Structures are given as structure tokens and as C-alpha cells.
Amino acid sequence: MFKKVIIAEDFEEFNLAVKQTLNDFNIVNFQHAKYCDDALLKIRKAIQDNEPYDLLISDLSFKKDHREVKIISGDELIQKVREIQPDIKIIAYSIEEKGLRIKSLFENSEIDAYVLKGRNSIEELKKAINIISASDQKFISPEVASALQEKNNYEIDDVDIQILKHLSAGTSQDEMIEIFKNSDIKPNSKSAVEKRLSKLKDFFKANNTVHLVSITKDMGII
Amino acid sequence: MFKKVIIAEDFEEFNLAVKQTLNDFNIVNFQHAKYCDDALLKIRKAIQDNEPYDLLISDLSFKKDHREVKIISGDELIQKVREIQPDIKIIAYSIEEKGLRIKSLFENSEIDAYVLKGRNSIEELKKAINIISASDQKFISPEVASALQEKNNYEIDDVDIQILKHLSAGTSQDEMIEIFKNSDIKPNSKSAVEKRLSKLKDFFKANNTVHLVSITKDMGII
DNA sequence: CAGTGTTTTACGGAAAACCATAATCCGAAA
DNA sequence: TTTCGGATTATGGTTTTCCGTAAAACACTG
Numbered sequence: 006m007f008k009k010v011i012i013a014e015d016f017e018e019f020n021l022a023v024k025q026t027l028n029d030f031n032i033v034n035f036q037h038a039k040y041c042d043d044a045l046l047k048i049r050k051a052i053q054d055n056e057p058y059d060l061l062i063s064d065l066s067f068k069k070d071h072r073e074v075k076i077i078s079g080d081e082l083i084q085k086v087r088e089i090q091p092d093i094k095i096i097a098y099s100i101e102e103k104g105l106r107i108k109s110l111f112e113n114s115e116i117d118a119y120v121l122k123g124r125n126s127i128e129e130l131k132k133a134i135n136i137i138s139a140s141d142q143k144f145i146s147p148e149v150a151s152a153l154q155e156k157n158n159y160e161i162d163d164v165d166i167q168i169l170k171h172l173s174a175g176t177s178q179d180e181m182i183e184i185f186k187n188s189d190i191k192p193n194s195k196s197a198v199e200k201r202l203s204k205l206k207d208f209f210k211a212n213n214t215v216h217l218v219s220i221t222k223d224m225g226i227i
Numbered sequence: 228m229f230k231k232v233i234i235a236e237d238f239e240e241f242n243l244a245v246k247q248t249l250n251d252f253n254i255v256n257f258q259h260a261k262y263c264d265d266a267l268l269k270i271r272k273a274i275q276d277n278e279p280y281d282l283l284i285s286d287l288s289f290k291k292d293h294r295e296v297k298i299i300s301g302d303e304l305i306q307k308v309r310e311i312q313p314d315i316k317i318i319a320y321s322i323e324e325k326g327l328r329i330k331s332l333f334e335n336s337e338i339d340a341y342v343l344k345g346r347n348s349i350e351e352l353k354k355a356i357n358i359i360s361a362s363d364q365k366f367i368s369p370e371v372a373s374a375l376q377e378k379n380n381y382e383i384d385d386v387d388i389q390i391l392k393h394l395s396a397g398t399s400q401d402e403m404i405e406i407f408k409n410s411d412i413k414p415n416s417k418s419a420v421e422k423r424l425s426k427l428k429d430f431f432k433a434n435n436t437v438h439l440v441s442i443t444k445d446m447g448i449i
Numbered sequence: 450c451a452g453t454g455t456t457t458t459a460c461g462g463a464a465a466a467c468c469a470t471a472a473t474c475c476g477a478a479a
Numbered sequence: 480t481t482t483c484g485g486a487t488t489a490t491g492g493t494t495t496t497c498c499g500t501a502a503a504a505c506a507c508t509g
Contacts, residue, residue, distance in 0.1 A: 015345070015346050016240075016344060016345065016346065016348070017244065017345075017346060017347065017348055017349050018238075018240045018241045018243070018244035018344070018348065018349065019240045021240070021243065021244050021247070021349075022239065022240035022243050022244070025243070039346050068345055068346065070345075070346070070370075122238060122240070123237070123238065123239075123290055123292075124237050124238070124239060124261050124290065124292070125239065126238070126239055126240065127239050127240065127243075148292075172437050172441075173437065173438070173441040174438065174441070175433060175434035175435060175437065175438030175441070176434070177434070177435065177495070177496090178495075178496070179495080191457095192457075192458095193458095194457070194458045194459080195458085195459085196457080196458055196459065196460085197456095197457060197458070199496080199497070199498080200457090200498095202496090202497090203497080203498075211397060212397035212398070212399070213397060213399060213465090213496090213497090214437055214496080214497095215394050215395065215397065215436055215437050215440050216395070216396065216397030218437050218440060218441055219394075219395040219396070219397070219440055219444065222441065222444055399465070399466090400465075400466070401465080413487090414486095414487070414488090415487095415488095416487065416488045416489075417488085417489085418487080418488055418489065418490090419486090419487060419488065421466080421467070421468080422487090424466090424467090425467080425468075435466090435467090435495090436466075436467095
């Protein structure tokens with residue numbers, strides 16, 4: 006079982022619940038941080054002191070408030086932690102249900118478990134801790150398990166995302182081309198952008214551009 | 228102090244936190260419901276049995292799951308409860324920060340307190356309970372207190388929302404007009420819809436329709 | 450170097466959206 | 480009934496987007 010745990014979570018209520026869960030496991034050596042920056046700092050310090058954490062339980066979205074922070078999302082925090090301490094076990098603990106985001110956490114940040122906050126999340130958190138402490142198995146909440154099976158939309162690259170973001174920000178195609186030309190981005194012709202858009206609309210089964218942006222926003226792509 | 232409390236909240240973690248808070252107040256007679264339907268049922272029953280609740284603490288947004296429900300949001304629940312038991316005290320307890328929604332709760336459903344879930348919400352919940360148990364004063368979390376001063380954007384009506392929803396669903400203006408004509412919705416001419424759209428774009432400072440849908444989606448209007 | 454295939458860009462007509470103005474409808478007041 | 484004002488609808492012209500086709504650029508091969 007885990008010996009030293011850190012929790013990154015801004016909401017008091019979730020902190021309380023995780024704390025109690027850890028108590029049930031007789032884990033007493035744990036700390037929590039309400040900001041990602043603090044969490045990373047503590048993890049860094051623990052490594053330096055040769056007393057590293059062996060489990061991180063992290064939320065994904067953190068509320069903005071008066072305080073200025075460098076890391077604004079749990080995704081970033083997890084990414085950075087994985088870099089500086091590759092062997093730490095990580096549980097993502099969030100209300101996020103978007104398949105793409107969850108999949109990316111498993112594939113890019115190699116998280117060990119994804120627990121969806123909801124009507125039964127404490128039980129699932131316990132399951133996750135049990136499983137990943139005893140083995141290298143992964144855990145994912147059943148409600149979102151299907152996310153991992155989602156077929157890869159490898160067809161969509163960075164430029165596509167940029168185009169979508171520009172569209173959603175209200176820039177017209179002509180303006181976008183100007184911007185691309187000024188930034189030396191490779192496809193900087195009207196027809197290239199048009200072709201991309203038509204491919205995207207095809208891929209997402211969108212009737213028109215408005216629909217396309219609506220769909221991709223819902224999917225959390227932009 | 229309150230004698231009999233009911234909590235409407237789907238997340239286990241918040242239920243736990245509220246439960247502990249009530250314990251701190253030595254309130255032992257409380258129940259919780261994970262679905263709005265259940266909450267309303269219990270409140271009805273309590274009235275019939277002549278042992279009514281004197282406080283409702285309700286979340287606003289509830290997750291959909293396999294179960295079919297009649298009341299899907301806390302706003303509806305609160306409205307209905309206020310109708311059948313006008314003297315019950317009500318605390319809305321939510322992450323919602325939209326001024327309009329909060330304002331409407333105070334004005335239309337006459338809630339007694341609004342506690343914003345966040346980094347310090349348990350303390351605020353305690354304050355709220357203290358204040359509204361002792362008097363008829365209202366309580367609102369400081370982070371959203373300004374919401375009550377927000378001026379109403381009365382300009383946006385039901386038809387506007389419908390238009391936005393249709394747009395975001397991928398129907399073209401022409402198709403929309405057809406639909407409106409077939410459903411006997413009053414403005415069913417091309418120019419009327421165009422006028423509405425141009426007003427909306429003006430109001431939300433949107434460059435074009437794509438931008439407009441993007442903005443209104445972000446604001447949670449559609 | 451010619452030949453072939455792929456990608457990027459250019460062009461042009463059709464459709465949709467955009468925008469200003471004019472015509473019509475409709476209820477309230479004179 | 481007539482007149483007025485506001486809202487709705489109609490019209491026409493401009494811009495933007497859409498979509499197919501063709502040309503050009505590039506790369507790879509024999």
C-alpha cells in the first residue's frame with residue numbers, strides 16, 4: 006500500500022472525502038494542495054529530501070481566484086510531475102467525461118487510474134487505490150471506460166485545431182489566411198484552409214461551419 | 228437552530244461534507260437525496276406526516292445517469308418546494324457563478340442563501356446556516372455577491388435562444404425558417420431571423436455567426 | 450530527364466449569409 | 480374610419496463561404 010500521498014484538489018469537500026478514504030487505508034502520511042503550483046513544489050521538495058511521494062491524486066480543473074498561478078490545470082500538473090518523477094503513481098480524479106481528454110491522460114501522461122467524480126466516486130476511488138497499489142494495472146471508472154476504445158482521430162493535426170480555434174474566436178477565413186501568412190504557417194492559401202475545413206466537416210459530420218465549431222467545442226477539442 | 232434538514236446533492240463528497248457540517252451544529256435529523264425527484268417526494272411525505280423539514284440544502288446541477296427523472300435541475304426542485312412549503316428555508320449550494328441564474332433564484336424562488344462551492348465553501352456554508360437560522364436575513368457567498376447587482380439582459384428572449392440552439396445544431400437559416408413556419412412560431416421570415424441574429428451579434432460583440440455560437444456556448448446560454 | 454503521383458495553390462460559379470432599405474401588416478389612439 | 484407607430488416581412492445588392500476543377504509545385508522513381 007502507499008506510504009506517502011499528495012492530493013491536488015481545490016474544493017474543500019473533495020479534499021475531505023479523499024482524506025477520509027486514505028484514513029480507511031490507514032495512510033496517515035499525506036498532504037494536500039489547493040493549487041497546482043503548490044503541489045508541484047511539494048513534490049519537487051520531497052524528491053530533493055529523498056522522501057518522494059508514491060501517489061498523486063489530482064483534480065483536473067481548478068478554479069481561478071485572486072492568486073496568480075503558473076499551472077492552471079491538472080493535466081499540466083500531471084504532465085510535469087510525470088517528467089520529474091516517472092515512477093510515481095497517478096490518479097486523475099475529476100468530473101471530466103470527455104473521452105479525448107481522458108485518453109490523452111492515459112497515453113501521454115501515463116496516469117494509472119481515472120476516477121470520475123459522481124454519485125459513487127468514493128467507492129471507485131478505493132477500488133483504484135487498491136488496484137494500482139498492488140499491481141501495474143490501470144483503473145478507469147466504468148462510466149467513462151468506453152472512452153479508451155474511442156477510435157483515434159489521427160486525421161486531425163495541429164493546424165486543424167488552430168483553424169478551429171480561430172473560427173471559434175470569430176476570425177474570418179480571409180483574416181485567418183493573413184495571420185497564417187504573417188506567422189509563416191505552411192498552408193497559407195485560401196483553398197488550403199477551405200479544403201481543411203471541408204475535411205473537418207466531413208469527419209465530424211457537420212452540416213456547416215457553425216455546426217462544426219459547436220461539435221468540436223462539445224468534444225473538448227477546442 | 229434547524230431541527231430537520233434535507234439535502235439534495237448527487238455527489239458523494241459534498242454529501243459527506245454537508246453531513247459533517249450538520250454534525251458540527253448538532254443536527255442529527257437529516258436526510259439526503261441523490262435525485263431531485265427523491266428529494267421532492269421526501270419533502271411531500273414529511274408535510275403529510277406533519278413533520279416537515281425546516282431546511283433544504285440543494286445543489287443546482289445533477290448528473291444524468293441511467294435513471295429516468297422528472298426534475299433534472301435543482302432550480303426546478305427549489306421552485307416546486309417553495310410552492311408546496313413556502314416557509315421552508317432554502318440554501319442553494321452550487322459551483323454555478325452565472326449572475327443571472329443566482330439572481331433568479333433569489334427573486335423567483337426566494338432562496339435564503341447562496342453558497343458557492345469552492346476552496347472555502349464549508350466555512351461559508353456554516354455562516355449561511357448560522358445567519359438564516361437566527362433571522363430572515365439572506366446570505367450569499369462573497370465571490371458572487373456582485374451577481375445581484377448585475378443588470379438584467381432582458382433583451383434576449385426565448386426565440387433568440389431557440390435560434391441559437393438551432394444554429395449550434397447545424398440547421399441553416401433557410402431550414403430554420405421552414406421549421407418555424409411548420410411549428411407556427413411567430414417570426415418566420417428570413418429577415419426577421421436575420422434581424423434577431425444581427426441583434427444578438429451586436430449584443431455579444433460577435434464578429435460573425437460562428438463566433439456568436441461559440442460565445443453563447445461558453446456562457447452556458449445554449 | 451521524362452513520367453507519375455501527391456500536395457499545394459489558383460480560379461470561378463453557386464449558395465449562403467450579411468446588411469440596408471422599402472413595403473406591409475396590425476393594433477391603438479384620435 | 481383614419482392615422483400613426485412599431486413590428487414583421489419583402490427585396491435587392493454586397494460579401495463571405497462553399498465546392499468543384501484546373502494549374503502549379505514538389506517529390507520520388509526508373
